[in-house]
Amino acid sequence: MTTSKILMSLTATPLALGLALAAAPALAGPVMDDIKAKDSLICLVSATAPGFSVPDSQGVFQGFNADFCRMAAAAILGDAAKADIRGVGFSDSMKTIVAGEAHMGSRSITRTGTRDADEGMAFVVTTFFDGQGFMVPGALGVTSAAELDKAAICAEDGSTTLLNIADWFAAQGMTYRVENIADKTARLEAFFSGKCDVYASDVTALTADRQLAPVPGDYVILPEVISAEPLTLVARPDQAFEASLFWAFQVMLTADVHGVTSANVDAIVADLAQQPADLQRLFGTDSATTDMAAKLGLPQDWAYQVVKQVGSYGEVFDRHLGAATPFGLDRASTLNAHVADGGLMYPYPIR
């Protein structure tokens, strides 16, 4: 019986490695041409990430990340429906992009130095800023993570969360006791019952998990964010393609700042002369965006199509993660708020 276990694990490994080998770097050629020739944009998302990308009853991927696939298709092909969104596992998705089998990935990949150094893929623009934080019961009276010396901390077993906690507490010269629990139910149960003083995870996850508490208001998320998780769009390297993705995202941010949404964009465009200069440059018939369209090979009205078919950044955020969703994320309390609201997002100038 033991032999068969060894055999199984041994056979699994060459299979996985075989996949890695097959992923030899293909041509880093004109990705834009390929997308237009196929009239379809292949975009990889996670197959099971509630709020970010999950298939609906028709098998079509819906979610925050899936919408950036639609943004790319709307900007380049003029039709959000031409995004061919496919659910693929995490490490396979990076291999697939490097192998040239997909055009882009929109799947909560943290942009890190070693990943960016890979010449087979290009990190384009961060769509979601996440980071690891701490949640505590309000009754503890703790207002800062610096007060957590000797606390008991619940965290997911085997995760990088454990490493971040160890690093951070060592740097602060503080000690703690970890409860590294693999099962999520057991972990939350332990925290809500006071077996641990602190729950550590990505801030987004903390916000979502707080909703599962008997009384969510009894728990507070501490201001310290101890790790950076910039979740970033990945593209096959191609200057025009990368620029198109980057600036399509800036269009969504600009629309967000001016309160333009898919619902009111037609009214705004109809009354463009009365709008701020920013919006005139975005939607005008002879504007910065039409100039860019000519140089990048995009449809003339690409900026309008992105907002009309997908929406502004805030609209997409609220649609999939906002207060009306099970996630109940308040964008203003995350790093994804506009700089003016204490976040890290601001639109680059489209001019």
Next chain:
Amino acid sequence: MQHSPRPAARKPPDWLGTGVVALILLALAVLGANIWLNMQGAGVTPGFGFLAQTAGFDLSESLIPYAAKDSYARAILAGLLNTVLLALAGLVMATVVGVLMGLVSVTPSPAGRMVALLYVELFRNLPKILVLLLFYVLAVRGLPPVREALSLGPFHLSNRSVYMPMILPDPAQLWLLLPLGAGALAAIFWARRARRIKWETGRETPVLPVALALLLGLPLAFALLAGVPLVPTLPTFERFDFAGGARLSVQFLVVLLTLGLYHGAQIAEVVRGGILAVPRGQVEAARALGLSPRHVTRFVVLPQVLRIVIPPMINQYVNLIKNTSVAIVVGYSDLMSVSGTIINQTFRPLEMMLITMALYLGLSLLASSAMNRLNAVLRARGARSAT
């Protein structure tokens, strides 16, 4: 072995068997070469050098001093020791519970039999991970939070841990091994003397109290006379938790309870089978000789049951050792938990799986060989008394 070996009959060579074995070996060789080549191709050199690197993560509890700055190798050792502790405690508990419930299941009392039947059927037919989660949630919710811990003198109970006083460890305490060894020798001598007296005169001499007095009294007297430091530390509540003293985590107790009850149910069935396998005549003969029911059980039934149940018990013990790996679910830092975290960090699944498998295999083989030896001793004794 008294028979002289038979002259070997001329048999055709076992082509089929040889072929199958050769095929298996060939497949293994191809697999090994394939892994090696693929890893080379992917730029991964298999090796165990990473074990010396800094682990960078903490464990929920450890029997040896361990911190995040220690190496992966030390993390594995700490996880292994946690697994061994859990396995040993689980073996004792499962055996005690199993034997007791096995005995209850064959009592004449219908109520007793019903209790045993309920217990066995309940725990035998539920997935242990479900039982574990249920116990965990009940313990975490049912026990008081640390600030409202139930206290009994220096002992405290909360949904985190059981806290108790402990003697501060000190290297000088190693000297206590001397009087302890002397006490053990004296106790053995006393036990032999008691047996001789019983053999010669039939008189009973107390053994257990004397042995305990020797084992505890000698080191204590030595410590007092020689001034070996025995400083007690008491758990005292600080800002977040008790500090000082010793603690047993709730997750350890919950996993122990789950494994003890789950395997206790299986062992109860093994024991029941063993008891039913003892011929009724044996019991009746013993009763006819005038032995009390207690003595019938102790001197006639149990020795025979023991010989019958050891082979199936080996199976139970090995299963229990492997099942300690469910502990990962509720946050007891066992070998499996440490191994999984290391794989996630180093992306060396092959090496870590081989190490983990080798360690579990070693533990299981150790347990089964010890039980096999016990089995051999009992059989030899049985064979001697039968002649």
